[in-house]
Amino acid sequence: MPKMPLTDKLAILADAAKYDASCASSxxxxxxxxxxxxxxxxxxxxxxxxxxxxxxxISLLKILMTNSCIFDCHYCVNRKSSNVRxxxxxxxxxxxxxxxxxxxxxxxxxxxxxxxxxSSDYTMEQIVEIARSLREDHGFRGYIHxxxxxxxxxxxxxxxxxxxxxxxxxxxxxxxxGLAQLAPDKSSGRIEAAMGGICEEITATKDARKRFRSAxxxxxxxxxxxxxxxxxxxDDRQIIAxxxxxxxxxxxxxxxxxxxxxxxxxxxxxxREKPPLMREHRLYQSDWLMRFYGFAPEEVQQAAGxxxxxxxxxxxxxxxxxxxxxxxxxDVNRAARETLLRVPGLGVRAVDALIRARRHKTLRLxxxxxxxxxxRKIRPFIVAADWRxxxxxxxxxxxxxxxxxxxxxLELFG
Amino acid sequence: MIRHIPSAGLDDPEQWRGIxxxxxxxxxxxxxxxxxxxxxxxxxxxxxxxxxxxxxxxLPRSFVRLAETVLMHRADERFDLLYRIAWRLRTGRLVMAxxxxxxxxxxxxxxxxxxxxxxxxxxxxxxxxxxxxEEPHYVSWFEPDHRIVRANAAFFVNRFAAMRWSxxxxxxxxxxxxxxxxxxxxxxxxxxxxxxxxxxxxxxxxSATFNPARxxxxxxxxxxxxxxxxxxxxxxxxxxxxHQQS
Numbered sequence: 231m232p233k234m235p236l237t238d239k240l241a242i243l244a245d246a247a248k249y250d251a252s253c254a255s256s257x258x259x260x261x262x263x264x265x266x267x268x269x270x271x272x273x274x275x276x277x278x279x280x281x282x283x284x285x286x287x288i289s290l291l292k293i294l295m296t297n298s299c300i301f302d303c304h305y306c307v308n309r310k311s312s313n314v315r316x317x318x319x320x321x322x323x324x325x326x327x328x329x330x331x332x333x334x335x336x337x338x339x340x341x342x343x344x345x346x347x348x349s350s351d352y353t354m355e356q357i358v359e360i361a362r363s364l365r366e367d368h369g370f371r372g373y374i375h376x377x378x379x380x381x382x383x384x385x386x387x388x389x390x391x392x393x394x395x396x397x398x399x400x401x402x403x404x405x406x407x408g409l410a411q412l413a414p415d416k417s418s419g420r421i422e423a424a425m426g427g428i429c430e431e432i433t434a435t436k437d438a439r440k441r442f443r444s445a446x447x448x449x450x451x452x453x454x455x456x457x458x459x460x461x462x463x464x465d466d467r468q469i470i471a472x473x474x475x476x477x478x479x480x481x482x483x484x485x486x487x488x489x490x491x492x493x494x495x496x497x498x499x500x501x502r503e504k505p506p507l508m509r510e511h512r513l514y515q516s517d518w519l520m521r522f523y524g525f526a527p528e529e530v531q532q533a534a535g536x537x538x539x540x541x542x543x544x545x546x547x548x549x550x551x552x553x554x555x556x557x558x559x560x561d562v563n564r565a566a567r568e569t570l571l572r573v574p575g576l577g578v579r580a581v582d583a584l585i586r587a588r589r590h591k592t593l594r595l596x597x598x599x600x601x602x603x604x605x606r607k608i609r610p611f612i613v614a615a616d617w618r619x620x621x622x623x624x625x626x627x628x629x630x631x632x633x634x635x636x637x638x639x640l641e642l643f644g
Numbered sequence: 645m646i647r648h649i650p651s652a653g654l655d656d657p658e659q660w661r662g663i664x665x666x667x668x669x670x671x672x673x674x675x676x677x678x679x680x681x682x683x684x685x686x687x688x689x690x691x692x693x694x695x696x697x698x699x700x701x702x703l704p705r706s707f708v709r710l711a712e713t714v715l716m717h718r719a720d721e722r723f724d725l726l727y728r729i730a731w732r733l734r735t736g737r738l739v740m741a742x743x744x745x746x747x748x749x750x751x752x753x754x755x756x757x758x759x760x761x762x763x764x765x766x767x768x769x770x771x772x773x774x775x776x777x778e779e780p781h782y783v784s785w786f787e788p789d790h791r792i793v794r795a796n797a798a799f800f801v802n803r804f805a806a807m808r809w810s811x812x813x814x815x816x817x818x819x820x821x822x823x824x825x826x827x828x829x830x831x832x833x834x835x836x837x838x839x840x841x842x843x844x845x846x847x848x849x850x851s852a853t854f855n856p857a858r859x860x861x862x863x864x865x866x867x868x869x870x871x872x873x874x875x876x877x878x879x880x881x882x883x884x885x886x887h888q889q890s
Contacts (some may be wrong), residue, residue: 237848244852262802266822271803277767278867280878282854285863292853330842331849333782333807334771491857505857519756586741597744 234317240327242317242535246308247343249493250400251456251486255289255338255373258395258451268369270332270339272395276373290341290375291331295356296317299345303402303413305461307493308345312495318347320376321360328364332372339373339395340364345379346379354382354390360452361393367625373451380416380424387424391431391448396483399424401476404469408462428453441474452483459513460506461490465538470516476526479518482537487513510541519547522578523571548574551611561613562593575607647672651680654723655791657712662697664730669698674731679723706740707733713755716791725750761789765796768872771809772840781824782809785834785875791815797825834874843877850878854885861886 255276262271278287296318297308307314328340342360346353357376364370376394378387391397399421403409406418428449435448455476457469464472473485489505516533519525533549534540541549551558551574560569563583569583580602587593587601595617599605610619653659667677711726729747732738742748771782782804783784786793793816801820810819812831819826834858873879 234685240845241848241852244849248853248855262805264802264805266805269804269806271799279762279767280850280876281864282850283861283864283882284855284858285867286855286858287858287867288850288853291849293849327845334773334840334842334846335769335784335804336842336846440726489858491855507858507860553737583743587744590739590742591744593744600744600746600749611735 234384234401236323236327239317239319239323239598240460243293243297243319243440246314246345248294249294249307249491250341250343250377251286251488252375252398252484253287253292253341254375254396254451254484255349256451257483259447263369263371268371269329270370270372272338272371272373277337279338279417285290289338290373291328291337291339292341292429293319293324293327293343295324295342295344295353295360296347298347299347299348300348301346301413301415303416305402305412305458305490309476311492311535321356321363323365324360324362327370328372329368329370337372339370339375341375341377343377344376344379350379351383351386354379354386358389358393365393375451378424378428380420382424383554386425387428388431388448391428391435392446394449395536396451396454396637397428397454398454399428401472402456402458403462403465404457404459404472405462408464408586412462425453425455425476425480425482438617452482454482454484454486456486456488458489459510465534466513466516466540467534467538469513470520470527470530470534473513473517474520480552485517487517508542509540512542512546516540516546519550523547524568525550545574547572555560557609559613559619560611562598563588563613563615573611574607575604576602648675648678649680649723655715656678656713657708660711660715660723660726661703661708663695664703664727665698665701666695668694668701668730668734669729674724674728677724677727679727680720683820701734703730704733704740708742710751710755713758714751716758716795717754717797718790719754725754758790758792762786762792762796764872765792766799768831768876769800770876772837773842774838776808779808782807783812783837784810785812785831785837787814787834787871787875790796793818794827794838801825839877847881851881851885856885856888861887 236587242283255272256274258272260273263269276289280288282288291555294308295407296316297314298316298318299306299308299310302310307514324340324342328337331337332339342357344357360372361376364374374394375396375398378390378397378399380399385399401418401421402413402416409416409418431448432452435445439447459469459470476482476485489507489510491502491505516530519530520527528544529550529572532553533546540546551572552604557572560573562570567581567585570576571578571585583601584593584598587597591597592615595605596607598608598614602608609617612619649663654663655720707730714722714726725747729751731742732747738745738748740748765786765788769784769786771784774781774783793811793813797818800809804820806822808820808822810817812835815830816834817828817830817877819828
C-alpha cells in the first residue's frame with residue numbers, strides 16, 4: 231500500500247477526534263520556557279486559538295493516533311464495523327505536528343486519543359511514548375491531554391499522568407443499560423475502576439508534593455469525562471444524577487456533554503435527527519449551577535418537568551425560580567450571597583461586585599443595573615432601595631416577561 | 645482657569661501618575677483640566693502656574709493597576725475619566741469597591757476591552773517561519789484594537805524564549821533575539837511575508853475538526869471577529885466550509 235500523505239492522515243484523524251467535546255487547556259500548573267530551553271508555557275487560563283464555524287473553541291491539536299479499532303461501539307464513527315477510511319500516525323508525526331503548530335502559535339498543546347489496536351496495553355504504550363517524547367526529547371512545556379484506556383496496565387496510566395496535564399476516560403453513556411446496549415465491548419465497572427485509580431493517584435501526588443517539592447507530578451489539571459447526550463433514552467434528571475455521582479465519587483474537574491451528532495455510516499440502532507444542541511446547552515447550565523451557584527443536584531433536578539427533562543425554552547435557573555416563587559423577591563441590600571446567587575440573571579461576578587458595593591452604599595435599581603447585563607430579567611426577582619416588584623405574576627406571565635428575547639445559544643465550554 | 649495637559653508622554657503610566665499627583669496636590673478640580681487634544685489654548689484659557697511634582701500624594705494601588713490597563717485603551721475620554729475617578733477617590737466621594745458607580749463602571753468597561761484585546765492577541769498571533777541565515781526567524785503581523793503590544797511582550801517571551809521572533813504592528817514592533825527584547829517603530833501597513841509551510845496542514849486540521857452538524861456562525865464570529873481574520877490563514881476556508889454544509 232502506498233504511504234498516505236501526512237495531510238490526508240491529519241484530515242482523517244482530526245475528523246475522527248472531533249466528537250470529543252473538550253478542548254480545554256486551563257487549570258494546570260504554571261510553566262514557562264523563559265530559561266531558553268524547551269518550548270511553551272501554561273498559565274491558569276487556557277487560550278482558544280481559533281473558533282470553528284460550529285462556534286467551538288480550538289485550543290488543542292485534537293487528534294487520534296489511529297482510527298482503527300477492535301471495538302464496535304454503535305455511536306462511534308470509528309467502530310470496527312464502520313466503513314470509514316483508516317489511518318495511523320507514527321509517534322514522530324504527532325510530535326512534529328504538535329511542536330510545529332505550537333511554534334507558530336496555532337495551539338496550546340495536544341489532545342491525544344486513539345482507537346484500540348492490538349490490545350489496550352499496546353495502544354496505551356504508544357500514546358505514552360508520544361507524550362514522553364514531547365516532554366523529554368523536545369522539552370515541550372505546553373498542555374497535554376491524554377485519553378486513557380480503562381483496561382490498560384496501571385503502570386502505563388501512571389506514566390501517562392507523569393507527562394500529561396489532564397487525563398480523561400469517557401463514561402460514554404449516562405446509564406449502564408445504554409452502555410451495554412451501544413458499547414458492548416465496554417464496561418462501566420472497568421471505566422469507573424480506572425477513574426477511581428486516577429483519582430487516588432492525583433490525591434496522593436498532591437499530598438506528596440506538599441511535603442516534597444521534587445515529588446513527580448501527576449495530571450495537575452485533573453481528570454475529566456464525557457457523556458453522549460441523546461443517543462440512548464436517559465432523561466436529564468438521570469444525566470444530572472450521574473454527573474453528580476462522578477463529580478463527588480472521582481473528584482472530576484469537568485463532565486463534558488456531547489450532543490449526539492449523526493455520524494457517517496451510522497448504525498441503525500441510533501437516532502438520525504440533528505444533534506440536540508439546546509439540550510446539551512441546558513445540561514451545561516445545570517452543571518454550572520451545581521459547580522458555581524451552590525445548587526444541590528436535587529434542586530437542579532427540581533427544575534426539570536414531569537418528563538424528567540429540563541425546559542428548552544428557558545435556562546434551568548429561571549425554571550427553578552419559577553417553581554419556587556416564594557423564595558423571591560430577594561433584597562439586594564440584605565440577602566446572603568447564596569440567596570443572591572439564586573436570582574435568575576445574576577451571575578457570580580455580579581453578585582460579588584454587588585456585595586462589595588453595598589458595603590459602601592444602599593443600592594438602588596440603577597446601581598444594580600450597572601453591575602449586570604440585563605436589569606429587565608432581574609427586576610421581577612429583587613428588592614432594591616427604590617424598587618419593589620408588584621406581586622409576582624403567575625408563572626406563565628413571568629416567563630413571558632423574562633424570556634421575551636429568545637435564549638441565546640452560547641457555547642459554555644472552552 | 646482651564647489647565648491643558650498635552651498628550652505627549654501621557655500613555656506612559658509613570659508620567660501619567662506624576663501629573664495626576666501634581667494636579668491632586670494643587671487641588672485642581674476635574675472640570676478645570678482638559679487632556680490630550682493638542683489644539684491651541686482656548687480664548688479664555690490663561691496659563692496656569694506650573695505644577696510641582698508631589699510624591700506625598702498616594703493613589704490606591706488597585707486604582708493604579710486599573711489605570712495602567714485603561715491607559716492602553718484608545719478612547720480619548722480615558723484621561724478625563726481616570727482623573728475624575730482619582731479626584732473622587734481623593735475627596736472621599738468614591739471607593740474602588742463600588743463598581744455600581746457610573747465612572748467606575750466606565751473604567752471597568754475600558755479595562756475589560758483592553759484585557760480582551762490582550763487575550764485575543766495571545767490567541768490570534770500567527771507566526772510565519774522565515775529561514776534565517778543561521779536559525780529560523782518567526783515573524784507575525786498583528787493589528788490590535790488598543791496599545792497593548794508592549795504589555796503583551798512578556799507572554800511571548802515566556803512561551804517562545806528559545807525561538808527568534810518578531811511581532812510587527814502599526815503602533816510598535818517587538819523583537820526577541822533569543823536573549824533580549826528589542827522595540828522598533830510601528831509599520832504603516834502589513835509587510836509581505838511568505839506563506840509558511842505548515843499553514844496548509846493547519847488549515848486542513850481546522851477544516852476537519854469542524855462539525856458541520858453543529859454549524860453556529862454567530863458563536864464563531866462573537867469570539868473571533870472578522871477584523872482578525874486577515875492574519876489567520878485558516879479563516880480562508882470558512883466560506884467553503886459553510887457552503888459545503890448548506
